[in-house]
Amino acid sequence: MWHDCGMEVIPRAEHQDRLARVLHTLRMCSTFYCHAELSEPWALEMPAIADSVSFHVVTAGTCWLRLPEADPIEMRAGDLALVPHGLGHDLLSEADAHHGPRVDQLPQEYVNPRYSILKYGGPGRAAQLICGIVSFDDPAARELMRTLPAVLFIGGDTLSTASSIKDTLRLMAGELSHPQIGGEAVATRLADILVVQAIRSWLMNGATTPAGWLRALEDERIGRVIEAIHHNPGNMWSLDRLAQLATMSRSSFSNRFTTLTGEAPIAYLTRWRMSIAASRLRDEDITATRLAAELGYRSEAAFNRAFTRINGQTPGSVRRRQRQ
Template identity: 30%
Template sequence: MDALTGLLEGPRARGAFMIRACFDAPWAVRIEDEAPLSVMLLVRGEARIIPDRGEPLHLHAGDLAIARGPDPYTCADTPGTPPQALILPGEECRYPDGRPLNGVMDLGVRTWGDRPDGATVMLIGTYQMRGEIGGRLLDALPPLLSLTADAWGCPLTPYLMREIVRDEPGQEVVLDRLLDLLVIDALRTWFARPGAEAPAWYRAQADPVVGPVLRLLHDDPAHPWTVAALAAKACVSRAALARRFAELVGEPPMTYLTAWRLALAADRLRDTDATLASIAHQVGYGTAFALSAAFKRVYGVSPQEWRTGAAREGDASVRQ
């Protein structure tokens, strides 16, 4: 497993919000839903994604944008169009003056806006909870990124257009997995594009010394690795590996390994009912106490508090 594969294992949509938005100019929608990650694929027309901070994105048909929450932004036909709708947490929709808007612009199954055959059509998928996207992946992304149609020909667009408006048994699961595939393919393309300002760990994968070491850490995080053992695998001295790893990745090998182990533990606490002792063994800690101490030092809460909070967040999402 390489470092990118480890991160891209993270997207796991669960009842994701997906919609086909259809508009005629002038149109603008203010997004304040605080979602950890939202994907916008423009099928027809033009659109601007306007963050509160930073430069706006101008999208054309076939382009894709990914917004990393929780910062708000506006989707519009032009930067000067005032918002006609406000999207809040829990899929709540209101007019800018606060009046409820839920249901007013519904156009059928997962279709919303002015009219079903609007001049601008955008497919939108939103991960509702931060736990559905790995924290290390979110940290590696800018607040707003885009891929143009010529740089990224999405083979999923026709299938998404067909599936997003269907109301069949199991459709929610189908759309969740399609959203995961869309995000994984888009981010893989974005990280690999020419001139990409990729994270240090991504660039380091191409290094003949550090790259194999990163793969070892991701393949077997439970192994009792030491810098000396990793250096032996890389056929370099301990000092040479420590220096090169820190230069390319930005932190020492053991610091990187600790962060990776704890990220895996956080995912297992959220996604499984495994005991803390079992998780400790899986991610390379000798005892539940050792994992608990390291986890609280980095995450600020105990593993049990983390698991309880994730369960509470999931229950709230279901109620909404």
């Protein structure tokens, strides 16, 4: 079977192999989780948090999810919604409810520094939600996050093809409704799995591939180049070498790459390298000199200039912040 991506087509199996490799990179940094027990009337503001994905699972009752300048979405028990791009949004007991207080400013029981239980609202009907904020540190995962819609909604009544999501939701609800020793740890790990399952379901079942990075990954020639950059970012890549890999002329390759990804090939390469560098500086005890050599820069000064231009801070400042 062949998959039409609007440019050249590649076998669906090869396309899914590439998606599988991207999904394999989805390593989350769990920021915070909350088990919310809410009673009508209630309204909560979820603050904007850069470079994060919020998720909400309704385990009992109903609620409404509202983003700025968008119609509210009704959520029932068993429904799941992801809000990528760090967007602020509201959770409400009624679709037309006014803004409520910021959820992080309400009193709640902190089971540990990353998990809390929130009880809030009036005397009316109850709803229960599991909410979380996660981020992705892998560069490929961050590219994937950029392609997601403003809200990724998966209804519990339409999950006939996603039994794994149903199973995870059931396990998560069970852990939190019947607390046991270590239950919050199990629930947070299930939440990580749930986010990956939701993204996978969206990728595999979406009617069309969105424009941008995923569309470029699907393209036979440009996808080949992107994977080569990801696999070996420190190679001495040039526009000529990348065009040769794509078996295209320089101008045709550059135009096609830019059309699909939204940026020129060398700009993409540089941003990719700097994303890797920033992650490694945060996670490892590594010097800018070593990173410069490993990522294909002939001098540390050139690496420092590129890093500062892309990330808005010097490699040294990132290292110092991580040590602190």
